[in-house]
Amino acid sequence: MSNIRIPGFRAAGVAAGIKAGGHPDLALVVSDVPCTAAAVFTQNAFAAAPVLYDRALMRQAADRIQAVVINAGNANACTGEPGLRAAADMAAITEEALSLTSGRAFVMSTGVIGVPLPLDPIRQGVPQAAARLREEGWEEAARAIMTTDTFPKLASASLTGALASGVVGGMAKGAGMIHPNMATMLAVLATNVAIAPEPLDAALRYAVDHSFNRISVDGDTSTNDTVLVLANGTLGNDPIRDVNDPRFPPFREALTRVSRELAHMIVRDGEGATKFVTVRVVGAASDMDALRAAKAVANSPLCKTAFFGGDPNWGRVLAAVGYSGAHVDPRRVNLWFAGGKEGQRGPALQVVDGGTPTDYDEAEAVHIFAQPEIDVLIDLGLGEGSTEVWTCDLGYEYVRINAEYRT
Amino acid sequence: MSNIRIPGFRAAGVAAGIKAGGHPDLALVVSDVPCTAAAVFTQNAFAAAPVLYDRALMRQAADRIQAVVINAGNANACTGEPGLRAAADMAAITEEALSLTSGRAFVMSTGVIGVPLPLDPIRQGVPQAAARLREEGWEEAARAIMTTDTFPKLASASLTGALASGVVGGMAKGAGMIHPNMATMLAVLATNVAIAPEPLDAALRYAVDHSFNRISVDGDTSTNDTVLVLANGTLGNDPIRDVNDPRFPPFREALTRVSRELAHMIVRDGEGATKFVTVRVVGAASDMDALRAAKAVANSPLCKTAFFGGDPNWGRVLAAVGYSGAHVDPRRVNLWFAGGKEGQRGPALQVVDGGTPTDYDEAEAVHIFAQPEIDVLIDLGLGEGSTEVWTCDLGYEYVRINAEYRT
Numbered sequence: 001m002s003n004i005r006i007p008g009f010r011a012a013g014v015a016a017g018i019k020a021g022g023h024p025d026l027a028l029v030v031s032d033v034p035c036t037a038a039a040v041f042t043q044n045a046f047a048a049a050p051v052l053y054d055r056a057l058m059r060q061a062a063d064r065i066q067a068v069v070i071n072a073g074n075a076n077a078c079t080g081e082p083g084l085r086a087a088a089d090m091a092a093i094t095e096e097a098l099s100l101t102s103g104r105a106f107v108m109s110t111g112v113i114g115v116p117l118p119l120d121p122i123r124q125g126v127p128q129a130a131a132r133l134r135e136e137g138w139e140e141a142a143r144a145i146m147t148t149d150t151f152p153k154l155a156s157a158s159l160t161g162a163l164a165s166g167v168v169g170g171m172a173k174g175a176g177m178i179h180p181n182m183a184t185m186l187a188v189l190a191t192n193v194a195i196a197p198e199p200l201d202a203a204l205r206y207a208v209d210h211s212f213n214r215i216s217v218d219g220d221t222s223t224n225d226t227v228l229v230l231a232n233g234t235l236g237n238d239p240i241r242d243v244n245d246p247r248f249p250p251f252r253e254a255l256t257r258v259s260r261e262l263a264h265m266i267v268r269d270g271e272g273a274t275k276f277v278t279v280r281v282v283g284a285a286s287d288m289d290a291l292r293a294a295k296a297v298a299n300s301p302l303c304k305t306a307f308f309g310g311d312p313n314w315g316r317v318l319a320a321v322g323y324s325g326a327h328v329d330p331r332r333v334n335l336w337f338a339g340g341k342e343g344q345r346g347p348a349l350q351v352v353d354g355g356t357p358t359d360y361d362e363a364e365a366v367h368i369f370a371q372p373e374i375d376v377l378i379d380l381g382l383g384e385g386s387t388e389v390w391t392c393d394l395g396y397e398y399v400r401i402n403a404e405y406r407t
Numbered sequence: 408m409s410n411i412r413i414p415g416f417r418a419a420g421v422a423a424g425i426k427a428g429g430h431p432d433l434a435l436v437v438s439d440v441p442c443t444a445a446a447v448f449t450q451n452a453f454a455a456a457p458v459l460y461d462r463a464l465m466r467q468a469a470d471r472i473q474a475v476v477i478n479a480g481n482a483n484a485c486t487g488e489p490g491l492r493a494a495a496d497m498a499a500i501t502e503e504a505l506s507l508t509s510g511r512a513f514v515m516s517t518g519v520i521g522v523p524l525p526l527d528p529i530r531q532g533v534p535q536a537a538a539r540l541r542e543e544g545w546e547e548a549a550r551a552i553m554t555t556d557t558f559p560k561l562a563s564a565s566l567t568g569a570l571a572s573g574v575v576g577g578m579a580k581g582a583g584m585i586h587p588n589m590a591t592m593l594a595v596l597a598t599n600v601a602i603a604p605e606p607l608d609a610a611l612r613y614a615v616d617h618s619f620n621r622i623s624v625d626g627d628t629s630t631n632d633t634v635l636v637l638a639n640g641t642l643g644n645d646p647i648r649d650v651n652d653p654r655f656p657p658f659r660e661a662l663t664r665v666s667r668e669l670a671h672m673i674v675r676d677g678e679g680a681t682k683f684v685t686v687r688v689v690g691a692a693s694d695m696d697a698l699r700a701a702k703a704v705a706n707s708p709l710c711k712t713a714f715f716g717g718d719p720n721w722g723r724v725l726a727a728v729g730y731s732g733a734h735v736d737p738r739r740v741n742l743w744f745a746g747g748k749e750g751q752r753g754p755a756l757q758v759v760d761g762g763t764p765t766d767y768d769e770a771e772a773v774h775i776f777a778q779p780e781i782d783v784l785i786d787l788g789l790g791e792g793s794t795e796v797w798t799c800d801l802g803y804e805y806v807r808i809n810a811e812y813r814t
Binding site: 045046083113316352399 | 453
């Protein structure tokens with residue numbers, strides 16, 4: 001996991017004492033100058049206090065966010081009015097420590113639900129983190145936002161052409177409760193490119209829809225999910241003002257690539273995950289149908305335990321496709337499996353042809369399912385709809401982590 | 408598990424050799440006279456061959472079904488045209504062995520997907536089973552349809568009043584892949600009451616909707632799910648001809664009670680289940696919203712692992728309600744837990760009041776979650792919508808069974 005740098009941004013992580021045991025639990029990301037910003041939030045009705053705070057903030061200050069403060073160890077969710085005040089206090093503490101005017105700090109929290117957020121550790125930790133801010137501080141910031149994550153998640157991409165020297169990068173945390181609808185994951189993305197709030201928002205929505213919203217660990221969605229992007233414009237380019245700007249597509253592509261890298265890291269680090277599984281659906285009646293079918297497979301506990309057990313159980317895959325709600329004609333459905341190490345794939349093995357099993361070699365299928373990465377390719381044979389989602393297996397470790405976890 | 412008897416019906420189970428190891432795998436249920444019948448089938452697009460056969464059969468012969476033949480060990484699903492012929496052959500073999508005219512036998516299969524159904528064991532086993540048919544043969548029939556089930560599932564209820572001496576009873580198999588939408592479960596219900604196909608169908612749909620469709624083990628739905636009810640009229644009552652007959656409601660209620668008993672047995676026998684969990688939602692904006700919220704909790708892997716771990720993690724319950732799609736105002740949500748042994752409950756403990764945790768005693772909550780049966784009661788505080796669903800926990804055994812299972 002290599003570190004990242006994004007011109008004009010500094011970051012830091014410290015152990016503020018919110019988590020027990022002296023683990024890092026507070027991160028800051030600060031820009032040298034105010035940023036344009038865009039954010040995507042959880043759709044959970046029990047949105048956490050920081051989400052409520054940030055939603056209001058973004059309606060007023062999407063053109064001047066300058067800092068992000070993130071704590072792990074406490075989600076500040078289901079905490080009522082006191083929780084809302086705590087989120088506002090956390091922002092104010094950060095703005096004061098950084099000598100920013102009010103309404104410049106974005107707030108994120110992750111951790112236990114329903115426990116009041118203790119402000120004393122935040123009052124102590126934020127100035128400590130502020131004193132440590134460095135351009136190379138992203139890795140320690142990424143470590144400070146981890147909960148059940150086992151490694152920090154960082155990615156970046158460089159732009160070329162008209163935006164040469166432009167950089168897009170960021171960090172994320174994930175692990176449990178990850179689901180296509182943005183479950184318990186936090187991500188802070190940043191760029192030195194100058195771009196107005198509106199096209200930045202469009203780029204972020206596209207990137208999230210093609211990355212974080214297509215991953216699944218266990219199908220649960222959380223109260224705190226947030227993806228934020230900050231653009232500080234220190235590249236000095238003439239700002240991208242709308243989505244028709246020819247520089248917009250490559251910028252959006254870079255943001256998507258970074259988001260997808262982070263999303264894949266979240267899947268690889270899924271609680272108890274031993275396999276990285278790509279479910280690709282083609283030939284669907286529509287893209288929406290393709291997504292329905294792919295998500296049904298990616299979220300099926302029976303498919304996920306089969307991936308864990310190394311059992312090339314194509315029947316469970318077909319059954320999931322069959323109840324997904326996607327339009328399916330069984331006689332047109334083809335299915336292939338392929339396996340390999342990260343980034344490498346062996347030849348695809350067709351196991352279903354026209355809805356019934358081929359005369360495939362079981363040993364070959366078992367060999368594919370023994371690989372750390374498995375591709376499941378489903379052709380519904382009906383139309384042009386296609387998609388790709390990423391998931392992991394479900395094994396004993398998932399049960400152990402989640403049966404034991406709480407305070 | 409006590410045996411059942413239903414006047415005018417005989418049943419039997421034998422080891423036909425479809426399963427390896429000489430386990431019982433073929434069951435017959437036969438009425439002395441033709442029956443009116445109703446059935447509910449899987450909605451999976453990959454409906455198995457017997458489901459396709461039975462759907463066509465029911466369009467023509469819902470007033471004269473006389474036998475059901477069921478095999479375990481092979482689902483006859485994803486088997487193409489040969490599978491359809493095998494299902495028809497299985498019906499014909501049964502009709503011949505019982506000297507019935509064509510179109511009287513209903514067919515069910517459960518087991519491995521995608522393997523051709525071997526007809527030789529069925530040709531041998533059906534006459535053997537026919538020779539063993541007895542009024543007290545339900546228990547051995549129920550044993551012969553088990554797959555990963557650990558006990559046979561039987562229930563019956565007696566009618567009173569105008570239908571005195573009427574009996575409703577039946578058997579089911581369930582275990583893995585159980586989900587509100589009728590997943591991989593088979594049930595054969597039978598009654599000696601005389602009732603026309605139309606009100607019988609209405610009674611069955613109501614009963615299934617209030618029993619089998621409200622249980623969840625892992626959220627997967629299968630290719631073979633079928634619930635059949637046969638009414639042979641040997642009670643000699645003037646037939647119930649429509650749903651406005653005053654005898655209809657008590658009949659429907661008895662059918663529902665039997666279905667619910669069987670459904671609860673399926674949950675108790677869920678793969679690896681150690682807890683029986685009732686999720687009750689009241690105060691929802693509509694019954695549909697109540698069902699959305701209850702199912703989200705019942706299907707959440709995070710809630711289910713918390714039940715397994717004995718962790719009274721109300722935050723996960725609220726998070727599931729929050730992403731269920733039900734209309735939710737967090738400040739109006741109340742949550743209680745209660746626990747006990749089968750049929751007994753201790754006092755309910757309120758853990759959430761108006762969306763935030765109460766000052767409840769954690770030890771008391773842990774004590775509740777240590778019980779074999781747990782009630783989760785959610786009041787959304789919005790309206791009159793309510794529902795109840797039943798589920799089990801998700802533990803190591805679920806992973807073991809499903810990571811290892813196939814042929």
